[in-house]
Amino acid sequence: MRDPGAAALFTDLYELTMAAAYHRNGWHGPATFDLLARELPPRRGYLVACGLDDALTYLEDLRFDDDALDYLRSLDLFDDDFLDLLGTLRFTGDVWAIPEGEVAFAGEPLLRVTAPIIEAQIAETYLLNCVGYQTLIATKAARIATACAGRSFVDFSSRRDHGIDAAMRAARAARIGGAAGTSLVLAGREHGLELSGTMAHSFVMRVGDEPAAFLAFARAFPDRAVLLIDTYDTEEGARVVAALADQLRAERIVPAAVRLDSGDLARLAPAVRQILDDAGLEGVKIFASGDLDEYRIDKLVRDAVPIDAFGVGTQLGTGGDAPHLGVVYKLAEDEHGPKWKRSPGKETVPGRKQVYRLTVDGRADHDVLALADEAAPEGGRALLDPVMVDGASRDTHPSSLDAARARCGAALRSLPARIRALDPSGDPYEVCRSPGIDALLGSLASAKAVTYR
Amino acid sequence: MRDPGAAALFTDLYELTMAAAYHRNGWHGPATFDLLARELPPRRGYLVACGLDDALTYLEDLRFDDDALDYLRSLDLFDDDFLDLLGTLRFTGDVWAIPEGEVAFAGEPLLRVTAPIIEAQIAETYLLNCVGYQTLIATKAARIATACAGRSFVDFSSRRDHGIDAAMRAARAARIGGAAGTSLVLAGREHGLELSGTMAHSFVMRVGDEPAAFLAFARAFPDRAVLLIDTYDTEEGARVVAALADQLRAERIVPAAVRLDSGDLARLAPAVRQILDDAGLEGVKIFASGDLDEYRIDKLVRDAVPIDAFGVGTQLGTGGDAPHLGVVYKLAEDEHGPKWKRSPGKETVPGRKQVYRLTVDGRADHDVLALADEAAPEGGRALLDPVMVDGASRDTHPSSLDAARARCGAALRSLPARIRALDPSGDPYEVCRSPGIDALLGSLASAKAVTYR
Numbered sequence: 075m076r077d078p079g080a081a082a083l084f085t086d087l088y089e090l091t092m093a094a095a096y097h098r099n100g101w102h103g104p105a106t107f108d109l110l111a112r113e114l115p116p117r118r119g120y121l122v123a124c125g126l127d128d129a130l131t132y133l134e135d136l137r138f139d140d141d142a143l144d145y146l147r148s149l150d151l152f153d154d155d156f157l158d159l160l161g162t163l164r165f166t167g168d169v170w171a172i173p174e175g176e177v178a179f180a181g182e183p184l185l186r187v188t189a190p191i192i193e194a195q196i197a198e199t200y201l202l203n204c205v206g207y208q209t210l211i212a213t214k215a216a217r218i219a220t221a222c223a224g225r226s227f228v229d230f231s232s233r234r235d236h237g238i239d240a241a242m243r244a245a246r247a248a249r250i251g252g253a254a255g256t257s258l259v260l261a262g263r264e265h266g267l268e269l270s271g272t273m274a275h276s277f278v279m280r281v282g283d284e285p286a287a288f289l290a291f292a293r294a295f296p297d298r299a300v301l302l303i304d305t306y307d308t309e310e311g312a313r314v315v316a317a318l319a320d321q322l323r324a325e326r327i328v329p330a331a332v333r334l335d336s337g338d339l340a341r342l343a344p345a346v347r348q349i350l351d352d353a354g355l356e357g358v359k360i361f362a363s364g365d366l367d368e369y370r371i372d373k374l375v376r377d378a379v380p381i382d383a384f385g386v387g388t389q390l391g392t393g394g395d396a397p398h399l400g401v402v403y404k405l406a407e408d409e410h411g412p413k414w415k416r417s418p419g420k421e422t423v424p425g426r427k428q429v430y431r432l433t434v435d436g437r438a439d440h441d442v443l444a445l446a447d448e449a450a451p452e453g454g455r456a457l458l459d460p461v462m463v464d465g466a467s468r469d470t471h472p473s474s475l476d477a478a479r480a481r482c483g484a485a486l487r488s489l490p491a492r493i494r495a496l497d498p499s500g501d502p503y504e505v506c507r508s509p510g511i512d513a514l515l516g517s518l519a520s521a522k523a524v525t526y527r
Numbered sequence: 528m529r530d531p532g533a534a535a536l537f538t539d540l541y542e543l544t545m546a547a548a549y550h551r552n553g554w555h556g557p558a559t560f561d562l563l564a565r566e567l568p569p570r571r572g573y574l575v576a577c578g579l580d581d582a583l584t585y586l587e588d589l590r591f592d593d594d595a596l597d598y599l600r601s602l603d604l605f606d607d608d609f610l611d612l613l614g615t616l617r618f619t620g621d622v623w624a625i626p627e628g629e630v631a632f633a634g635e636p637l638l639r640v641t642a643p644i645i646e647a648q649i650a651e652t653y654l655l656n657c658v659g660y661q662t663l664i665a666t667k668a669a670r671i672a673t674a675c676a677g678r679s680f681v682d683f684s685s686r687r688d689h690g691i692d693a694a695m696r697a698a699r700a701a702r703i704g705g706a707a708g709t710s711l712v713l714a715g716r717e718h719g720l721e722l723s724g725t726m727a728h729s730f731v732m733r734v735g736d737e738p739a740a741f742l743a744f745a746r747a748f749p750d751r752a753v754l755l756i757d758t759y760d761t762e763e764g765a766r767v768v769a770a771l772a773d774q775l776r777a778e779r780i781v782p783a784a785v786r787l788d789s790g791d792l793a794r795l796a797p798a799v800r801q802i803l804d805d806a807g808l809e810g811v812k813i814f815a816s817g818d819l820d821e822y823r824i825d826k827l828v829r830d831a832v833p834i835d836a837f838g839v840g841t842q843l844g845t846g847g848d849a850p851h852l853g854v855v856y857k858l859a860e861d862e863h864g865p866k867w868k869r870s871p872g873k874e875t876v877p878g879r880k881q882v883y884r885l886t887v888d889g890r891a892d893h894d895v896l897a898l899a900d901e902a903a904p905e906g907g908r909a910l911l912d913p914v915m916v917d918g919a920s921r922d923t924h925p926s927s928l929d930a931a932r933a934r935c936g937a938a939l940r941s942l943p944a945r946i947r948a949l950d951p952s953g954d955p956y957e958v959c960r961s962p963g964i965d966a967l968l969g970s971l972a973s974a975k976a977v978t979y980r
Contacts, residue, residue: 083713084694086685087724090712095730095747105733145716151748191733198727199711202686203694232539233655234851236689236696241537241656243690258652259543260536263598271540274651275873276858277548279866280558280644294548295604306869336873388851397850398687398841405729413732416759420789 079139085199093192094156103409105191106426108183115396119498122216123172124247125208130467133165169462175478177485182429198403206401208247215251221372226383228270229256231391244391250478272300272333284314300331312346316353331359347380430454438488444508532592538652546645547609556862558644559879561636568849572951575669576625577700578661583920586618622915628931630938635882651856659854661700668704674825679836681723682709684844697844703931725753725786737767753784765799769806784812800833867971883907891941897961
């Protein structure tokens with residue numbers, strides 16, 4: 075969102091009412107919040123962190139302009155003193171984050187925000203929205219990449235995503251998770267992504283018959299046409315392409331691929347391959363789409379169905395079988411020390427934290443959730459990087475998309491197979507608490523026992 | 528999206544490659560596309576049409592600016608002649624639509640777009656994205672309103688929605704479907720929605736104990752404070768409020784409500800009600816949130832659990848158990864006549880169509896899908912209105928949010944109970960084909976039999 079005044083109002087009302095109450099009481103001290111997923115969605119063995127780039131842009135731009143202040147004044151809820159404070163508010167805090175593309179787990183802070191409490195509080199809604207969705211989609215894309223096992227896939231989700239920036243962010247997150255490109259032109263421009271496009275059934279229907287439609291399209295794009303062959307009957311469509319082979323060759327046209335968008339791909343793709351090969355069209359690839367997800371792709375790949383690339387739409391951009399990620403933003407520490415919430419099933423881990431990854435023989439073995447000022451576990455690699463200091467983001471921002479993609483690929487390869495699996499089995503990936511965290515929990519538990527029970 | 532050049536590029540690459548092929552062959556005749564849901568999502572008995580307002584704004588603004596053209600040129604895919612055409616392209620067509628808030632069913636065109644084929648084609652991606660998501664969420668909201676059975680609910684979804692405009696659109700669609708308001712401040716401003724906000728657990732944790740936190744918050748918002756009482760222990764939290772009752776009364780403060788956000792609401796809410804009533808706080812309402820959806824609310828309401836209002840987040844804004852709607856955009860007619868696609872499981876209904884609703888004793892009985900130029904069935908009410916003519920939208924745009932909400936309420940009340948149910952049973956709502964459509968299908972089937980089999 076490029077309108078900072080509007081972005082500042084992208085916040086839940088309670089962030090502002092709490093901020094007003096803090097201000098009224100002079101509580102302006104620093105606070106640390108953890109943004110994390112409380113648990114992994116069903117069938118997920120890991121998450122792929124994503125959305126940091128947007129998050130940092132938001133924090134850098136955060137300001138309430140006159141229009142925003144006028145609206146807030148109209149609510150008759152806030153006094154002028156608080157509105158004056160909002161008018162001068164900027165984000166001046168520090169952010170540590172797991173970089174985009176890195177693999178992460180439930181309970182690990184994806185972002186750790188330390189700032190005067192009002193600044194940190196107001197950012198909650200936007201940060202959750204932005205990191206939650208993109209992490210969800212990068213994770214889904216990584217699963218699809220895993221299923222593809224080296225074959226290629228493309229983001230086709232734009233028409234089914236939940237809005238315009240969902241589609242823009244889905245294309246980017248999909249790229250980080252492993253997609254070759256996207257069908258969405260605007261995402262190609264904004265994120266420098268490779269564009270992929272074929273033709274629709276309506277084109278065949280408009281032209282009237284497949285031979286004329288295929289010729290018209292191939293002549294318009296002589297070296298990269300993808301012909302959609304299932305408008306009426308897939309094998310018949312393939313035979314139409316085969317029958318055109320000589321004529322296309324004479325015109326020096328080589329279709330790049332045919333696309334199948336319906337029917338039983340496991341049966342149709344081999345038949346189509348045979349028809350094409352028999353016509354000397356071995357170079358024409360087979361592209362498949364139509365309600366695909368990682369499970370269906372995995373089956374096709376395991377069965378060695380001759381499909382070269384996949385277009386994945388709805389299931390990629392909406393998260394498919396896991397359409398939301400339960401991200402939360404929890405107070406971990408304030409100027410009085412570590413904070414701990416104990417609602418049943420919603421317990422938090424107190425303190426300012428770092429996450430370490432421990433590897434054995436080059437493979438991720440377990441993570442350790444530790445206090446930030448605690449000694450690192452031996453051989454542990456710290457996952458949280460300082461990405462913003464005093465409100466200014468560091469060189470790491472904007473993170474390169476290529477770097478994030480490479481990071482994701484390496485992280486996935488380093489995961490134990492049982493964790494990387496589409497349907498993880500056996501023990502979940504272990505995230506241990508450090509001795510420092512355990513000691514802190516123990517001391518808080520005894521203190522609270524006195525205060526409350 | 529307010530940047531028209533960017534909005535124009537919010538299109539799948541194949542829309543542009545098809546357009547280029549149409550242009551290259553001089554195929555500029557008019558075409559009619561239907562935007563419809565092929566089937567209802569699981570457990571849905573109906574849809575609530577939504578998204579028309581955005582769709583019309585997009586069509587009115589559609590233009591490729593110089594930046595957009597420069598990017599397209601850089602793809603080395605389109606010739607100058609086509610890019611020149613795009614540079615002058617405006618949407619000049621007609622749109623008929625089912626108004627926002629009206630109930631609709633699978634197979635019924637939510638939008639019917641008639642325009643020169645290139646204009647109609649390029650709009651496909653944006654229109655599907657915009658109408659599909661908003662219809663999904665308005666439908667979900669209507670289900671939640673049905674479950675609430677007169678109690679109130681509020682959109683709390685912003686942090687879990689799929690991006691910024693998903694949250695903005697969710698708040699608006701939720702209002703049409705029956706929500707009282709939203710927590711999202713920006714949506715309050717943009718759509719004139721009532722804002723709702725309470726406090727977060729972090730506020731209690733930051734202040735340190737509940738008595739101090741409740742007092743600080745109540746003093747800041749003397750006549751509308753909602754106190755969150757489950758940070759440590761819900762019943763204990765209620766007792767804290769009860770213990771403060773006299774002091775609050777002395778300060779002329781009346782908390783509006785307490786909020787429960789975790790635990791077994793069916794057990795906790797009556798206990799909290801009792802504690803509050805015993806302290807003379809009968810006027811303090813109980814507000815519940817925490818992973819609610821229409822099924823959980825329905826159970827609570829049927830069990831007469833004393834909860835006055837619900838905050839619904841993730842499950843509302845992401846569609847919850849139905850996170851996507853299979854909307855498609857199908858060629859129905861071109862200058863050569865009606866068009867028909869026959870892929871297995873993806874058949875279309877040819878021709879330019881109107882939808883009629885037939886009522887019996889004031890209750891919706893069945894719909895009829897008919898040809899637009901066919902006589903209306905007796906007593907049938909036409910659902911598709913002309914909302915844009917020659918590229919200019921009619922007075923009905925922007926449709927009033929209040930009107931759409933009222934339309935939705937009336938449409939829901941007129942539905943048979945089995946269709947409005949959260950888990951519809953018995954016969955689905957019937958959508959019949961008119962004699963004209965049947966005759967057309969018959970004639971196309973015999974014609975195609977000659978051509979293809």
